[in-house]
Amino acid sequence: MADALTLERRRGIRRWRSIPDLLERQSVLGLVLVSGAVLYMLILVGYPFALALYLSVSDASVATSGLGNFVGLDNFISLFQSSVFLTALRNTLVFTLVAAIFKSVLGTSLAFLLAENVPGTRFFRLIILLPWTIPIALSAITWKWMFDSQYSIINWIGTHLGVIHGNPIWLGDPNLAAISIITVNIWRGFPFAAIILLAGLTSVPQDILDAAKVDGASGLVRFRKVIVPMIAPILFIGGLYDLVFSLTDMTVVNLLTMGGPANTTHVLASYAFLVGVQSGALGRGAAIAMLLLPILLVVIVLVLRSLRRREI
Numbered sequence: 001m002a003d004a005l006t007l008e009r010r011r012g013i014r015r016w017r018s019i020p021d022l023l024e025r026q027s028v029l030g031l032v033l034v035s036g037a038v039l040y041m042l043i044l045v046g047y048p049f050a051l052a053l054y055l056s057v058s059d060a061s062v063a064t065s066g067l068g069n070f071v072g073l074d075n076f077i078s079l080f081q082s083s084v085f086l087t088a089l090r091n092t093l094v095f096t097l098v099a100a101i102f103k104s105v106l107g108t109s110l111a112f113l114l115a116e117n118v119p120g121t122r123f124f125r126l127i128i129l130l131p132w133t134i135p136i137a138l139s140a141i142t143w144k145w146m147f148d149s150q151y152s153i154i155n156w157i158g159t160h161l162g163v164i165h166g167n168p169i170w171l172g173d174p175n176l177a178a179i180s181i182i183t184v185n186i187w188r189g190f191p192f193a194a195i196i197l198l199a200g201l202t203s204v205p206q207d208i209l210d211a212a213k214v215d216g217a218s219g220l221v222r223f224r225k226v227i228v229p230m231i232a233p234i235l236f237i238g239g240l241y242d243l244v245f246s247l248t249d250m251t252v253v254n255l256l257t258m259g260g261p262a263n264t265t266h267v268l269a270s271y272a273f274l275v276g277v278q279s280g281a282l283g284r285g286a287a288i289a290m291l292l293l294p295i296l297l298v299v300i301v302l303v304l305r306s307l308r309r310r311e312i
Contacts, residue, residue, distance in 0.1 A: 055286035062280035075287035085288065088266040092295075095182055095267060096246045102186045103242060107193025114194065115201045132191040140255035143184050147171050147256070174264040177257050181265055184252050189242055196238030200231030233307055240303045247292060247299075268292055 060068030158164030250269035276285015
């Protein structure tokens with residue numbers, strides 16, 4: 001009798017330890033499902049972040065072997081003594097702020113136009129997404145030709161319309177180069193803002209908008225008092241993604257001006273690439289990149305706190 005009970009217990013333990021039985025347990029199944037995401041975060045995000053954090057406090061470079069020696073905050077102190085870094089920091093904040101304002105205005109206007117069911121709207125939606133979907137290398141080559149000092153189509157059209165006088169060198173003047181970079185960034189980004197807002201507009205029940213219209217609310221009032229509060233989470237998340245992309249975007253700067261003229265159009269991302277990769281100063285380049293972290297944290301915290309207040 002005792003042997004039979006022991007045999008049954010062993011069979012029960014074996015059945016419990018089989019993979020299907022383990023997956024039946026909610027705690028085990030949850031760990032299995034999130035293990036892929038956790039592994040992805042550790043390998044592709046956690047390890048590079050830890051390595052960048054160490055490099056930022058070291059003197060590592062391509063000329064030294066290994067990961068260099070620990071130097072503490074020397075890299076950060078030397079950066080704030082560099083005029084080029086301060087220019088890149090200012091450009092990052094100014095470019096992001098100006099681009100965010102224009103993307104919001106253009107994206108909102110475009111979203112309302114796309115929301116109208118007029119003939120050809122579907123084709124227009126496809127066309128308007130092209131700046132955001134085509135490879136940036138192709139579009140940057142086109143924009144570089146448009147800004148060329150000799151063959152600029154912008155100068156040709158502006159001269160014939162009487163808007164532009166002379167032959168401005170768009171990518172050779174610091175102010176014009178900054179305007180050119182912001183323009184391309186806006187051109188690339190505002191379709192994304194329009195699509196995010198359009199998705200929110202389509203989720204608002206038409207009955208609510210009709211009721212507001214009957215109460216005498218104008219289009220602007222309906223947008224401010226009805227639509228925005230209802231789609232605020234979508235707007236906040238979309239705006240957060242756009243800000244992160246803008247703060248970390250170095251492609252437009254590198255392809256159009258490479259930080260010139262005279263390092264006046266660098267942003268933190270492009271300057272980190274210049275110092276850390278092209279110049280070989282891995283420690284200083286990592287320190288520049290790490291300084292993007294507090295800016296991103298402040299933006300993310302503000303957005304998440306605003307969302308939490310609205311949920312409460």
